[in-house]
Amino acid sequence: TKTAVAPSNLGAIDAAHHLHPFSDMKKLNAEGTRIISRADGVHIWDSNGKQYLDAFAGLWCVNVGYGRKSIADAAYEQMQELPYYNTFFGTTTPPTTLLAQKIASHSGPNLNHVFFTNSGSEASDTWFRMARVYWKALGHETKTMVIARKNAYHGSTVAGASLGGMKWMHEQGNLPIPGIVHINQPYWYVEGGDLTPEEFGLKVAKELEDKILELGEENVAAFVAEPIQGAGGVIVPPETYWPEIKRIAAKYKILLVSDEVICGFGRLGTWFGHQHYDFEPDLAPIAKGLSSGYLPIGGVLVSERVAKVMIEELGDFYHGYTYSGHPVSAAAAIENLRIIEEEGLVERVRDDIGPYLNQALLSLTDHDLVGEAVSVGLMGAVQIAADKATRRRFSKPDDVGTLVRNQCVSNGVILRASGDRMLFSPPLIISRGEVDQAVDTLRKGLDWLKDNHKE
Numbered sequence: 306t307k308t309a310v311a312p313s314n315l316g317a318i319d320a321a322h323h324l325h326p327f328s329d330m331k332k333l334n335a336e337g338t339r340i341i342s343r344a345d346g347v348h349i350w351d352s353n354g355k356q357y358l359d360a361f362a363g364l365w366c367v368n369v370g371y372g373r374k375s376i377a378d379a380a381y382e383q384m385q386e387l388p389y390y391n392t393f394f395g396t397t398t399p400p401t402t403l404l405a406q407k408i409a410s411h412s413g414p415n416l417n418h419v420f421f422t423n424s425g426s427e428a429s430d431t432w433f434r435m436a437r438v439y440w441k442a443l444g445h446e447t448k449t450m451v452i453a454r455k456n457a458y459h460g461s462t463v464a465g466a467s468l469g470g471m472k473w474m475h476e477q478g479n480l481p482i483p484g485i486v487h488i489n490q491p492y493w494y495v496e497g498g499d500l501t502p503e504e505f506g507l508k509v510a511k512e513l514e515d516k517i518l519e520l521g522e523e524n525v526a527a528f529v530a531e532p533i534q535g536a537g538g539v540i541v542p543p544e545t546y547w548p549e550i551k552r553i554a555a556k557y558k559i560l561l562v563s564d565e566v567i568c569g570f571g572r573l574g575t576w577f578g579h580q581h582y583d584f585e586p587d588l589a590p591i592a593k594g595l596s597s598g599y600l601p602i603g604g605v606l607v608s609e610r611v612a613k614v615m616i617e618e619l620g621d622f623y624h625g626y627t628y629s630g631h632p633v634s635a636a637a638a639i640e641n642l643r644i645i646e647e648e649g650l651v652e653r654v655r656d657d658i659g660p661y662l663n664q665a666l667l668s669l670t671d672h673d674l675v676g677e678a679v680s681v682g683l684m685g686a687v688q689i690a691a692d693k694a695t696r697r698r699f700s701k702p703d704d705v706g707t708l709v710r711n712q713c714v715s716n717g718v719i720l721r722a723s724g725d726r727m728l729f730s731p732p733l734i735i736s737r738g739e740v741d742q743a744v745d746t747l748r749k750g751l752d753w754l755k756d757n758h759k760e
């Protein structure tokens with residue numbers, strides 16, 4: 306394969322012209338940016354030719370792995386045929402409509418309609434407005450408040466960042482916007498205290514009911530949650546959590562929103578994360594694995610309950626994007642989903658490689674610095690502990706996570722650190738041997754931390 310030739314001074318050019326997301330640019334320009342120039346399967350290569358096992362699938366998204374020529378061909382064919390047309394003013398394009406049908410074949414029969422966006426953040430803003438519009442169309446225009454969770458991540462648009470529960474994001478831009486409140490997250494390891502996980506799961510889920518009663522059911526539009534919080538640290542909820550959320554959501558007239566941007570498209574061993582946790586949402590943002598990151602595309606899955614009102618009662622929904630349902634992105638996404646179907650990747654995650662990752666991560670719990678290891682499907686986390694007996698953390702969680710991540714990267718494995726949790730989210734095609742390589746490399750990183758970081 307052709308290796309894109311990066312000029313030797315690309316780093317300097319990058320420093321001169323490119324502002325990166327979520328980056329301390331002064332630090333980055335001092336350290337220099339790593340130029341990733343090629344990828345295939347589960348591997349990426351930087352411009353120095355160094356190979357990495359990408360155990361994070363880009364940003365949780367390259368579900369089918371890199372180098373899928375059939376996706377490139379599908380995009381190429383479509384781009385030659387029809388490079389762009391919009392879905393406003395009564396038009397659609399074949400790939401857009403056929404993609405909606407293919408998604409619905411896995412998310413239906415309840416989530417049977419799709420509204421397309423370019424990203425997960427735009428999907429957050431889309432369902433946020435849909436929820437309010439839905440209740441107003443039914444005559445409940447005071448139902449505008451949305452309940453979300455601390456340490457959740459729902460994107461970087463104004464509503465997305467406000468729905469997210471990361472206070473350091475809120476401080477940039479005077480967020481959250483009014484109308485959004487946050488309840489606690491089901492992070493037993495750090496916030497569970499002396500409760501068992503089961504007791505804690507019930508307690509923290511019940512906060513939803515308390516919050517609805519505090520705000521007044523007549524004022525609440527929706528509750529949003531990721532089946533498993535991703536960027537927040539792969540916070541796998543206790544078994545008791547989702548059944549209790551499901552009970553509360555059924556008891557009160559609020560919309561239940563499942564953020565499937567990470568948990569969708571096979572990540573948990575089901576097509577969507579809500580299917581793993583056996584609940585039916587009214588709205589569900591999607592992105593990432595929809596196209597495996599080959600082209601930007603996102604959307605919102607809309608339940609019959611909401612779609613019926615939007616179709617029968619609403620009239621115009623004054624919302625949408627120039628590229629909503631972009632035909633080339635849609636064509637790539639169709640081929641991506643076909644690969645997932647044809648290769649049985651969802652079932653592979655559920656029955657083979659997901660359980661394999663789980664036992665591999667659990668084998669780390671014998672390490673002095675590992676407080677817990679959790680995973681569902683191919684979404685996992687290893688919690689670093691300063692003292693595992695008391696669950697005491699190192700004083701600077703972000704620093705230890707970064708130190709261990711840097712060790713892993715220099716040993717050829719890309720992992721994500723979220724605070725002091727080391728996160729796995731590899732392509733769904735990763736082999737058992739590659740899982741072993743990633744876990745062994747993490748173990749080496751933890752050994753290094755033990756020898757070099759005393760507290």
Ligand SMILES: Cc1ncc(COP(=O)(O)O)c(CNc2cccc(C(=O)O)c2)c1O
Binds near residue numbers: 364424429536593
């Ligand atoms: C649950 C969830 N919802 C919405 C978004 C926003 O999607 P877009 O980025 O396409 O607008 C996300 C995105 N998640 C995301 C994006 C970038 C980096 C990281 C990280 O964990 O470092 C995570 C996400 O994880």
